[in-house]
Amino acid sequence: xxxxxxxxxxxxxxxxxxxxxxxxxxxxxxxxxxxxxxxxxxxxxxxxxxxxxxxxxxxxxxxxxxxxxxxxxxxxxxxxxxxxxxxxxxxxxxxxxxxxxxxxxxxxxxxxxxxxxxxxxxxxxxxxxxxxxxxxxxxxxxxxxxxxxxxxxxxxxxxxxxxxxxxxxxxxx
Numbered sequence: 001x002x003x004x005x006x007x008x009x010x011x012x013x014x015x016x017x018x019x020x021x022x023x024x025x026x027x028x029x030x031x032x033x034x035x036x037x038x039x040x041x042x043x044x045x046x047x048x049x050x051x052x053x054x055x056x057x058x059x060x061x062x063x064x065x066x067x068x069x070x071x072x073x074x075x076x077x078x079x080x081x082x083x084x085x086x087x088x089x090x091x092x093x094x095x096x097x098x099x100x101x102x103x104x105x106x107x108x109x110x111x112x113x114x115x116x117x118x119x120x121x122x123x124x125x126x127x128x129x130x131x132x133x134x135x136x137x138x139x140x141x142x143x144x145x146x147x148x149x150x151x152x153x154x155x156x157x158x159x160x161x162x163x164x165x166x167x168x169x170x171x172x173x
Contacts, residue, residue, distance in 0.1 A: 003046030003075075008034045009053035012152050017049070022119060035066045040073040048074065051083040052155040052166070056113070059124040059134075067138030074173040080140065081149055083156035085110045086167035087125040093163060106160050126167055140171040 002016065010019040013027040021028040032039065034053065048070055057063045070080055093099055094107040109115075113122040126134075132143045146168050148157050156166050 004040075004044055005047045006040075006045055006049070007152070008048060008050040010049070010051070010152065010154070012154065014152065035062055035069070037069045037073050042072055043075045045073045045078060046075055047079045047081065049081045049149070049151060051152065052085065054082060055084050055122040055124055055126065056119060057123060063124060063134055064137050067134060067140070071138050071140060071173060076173055078173045080135075080171040080173070081151070081168075082131070082171065083149070083154070083166045083168045084126045084131065085122070086127070086165055087111075087130075088127045088167075089163065089165050093160065093165075099161075103161050107165075110160070110165055128167060128169075131167060131169060135169075135171045140173065142172040143169050145169050 005017045007014070007017045007019045009021055010017070011021065011025055011027060013019065018029045019027055020030045020032050020034065022031070022033050024031050030039075034050065035057065054063065054066075057066055074080065090107050090110055094104055094111070099107070111122065111125065113120045115121055128145055135143050147164070148168055156168055158165055
């Protein structure tokens with residue numbers, strides 16, 4: 001049996017990955033909310049990939065329970081691959097005196113969401129230490145920062161003004 005690998009919030013199909021998204025789409029395998037993985041058994045998921053989605057959850061009640069839900073469904077040794085906007089980078093760039101208005105607008109959208117629909121608002125910001133702390137609260141012990149994953153063509157490799165703006169980490173169950 002092929003191990004279940006979840007791509008949460010994804011749109012791009014890839015062999016071996018099951019897409020779970022809150023919004024239906026052409027390549028969405030399961031329509032569902034990442035805050036509720038009750039349809040998956042404990043220890044049933046080999047890997048989870050989630051790019052530019054966690055920032056849409058509230059830090060005041062949604063984020064840690066969601067991460068604990070990920071932890072619950074993951075097999076021992078499984079990887080949680082996370083990409084989120086990197087607040088350290090975005091804040092430095094938006095306040096840099098050489099940043100023009102057009103770039104500041106792009107950066108502002110990365111800070112607060114594109115706000116094109118009800119799902120596209122950011123409720124939390126992440127720096128490496130904050131993300132590691134949230135993951136620790138959810139019982140992930142090992143967290144390593146990586147420059148990129150090379151798995152999907154998505155915001156995990158997004159650059160603004162030739163500067164990578166994503167914080168990419170692997171957390172192990």
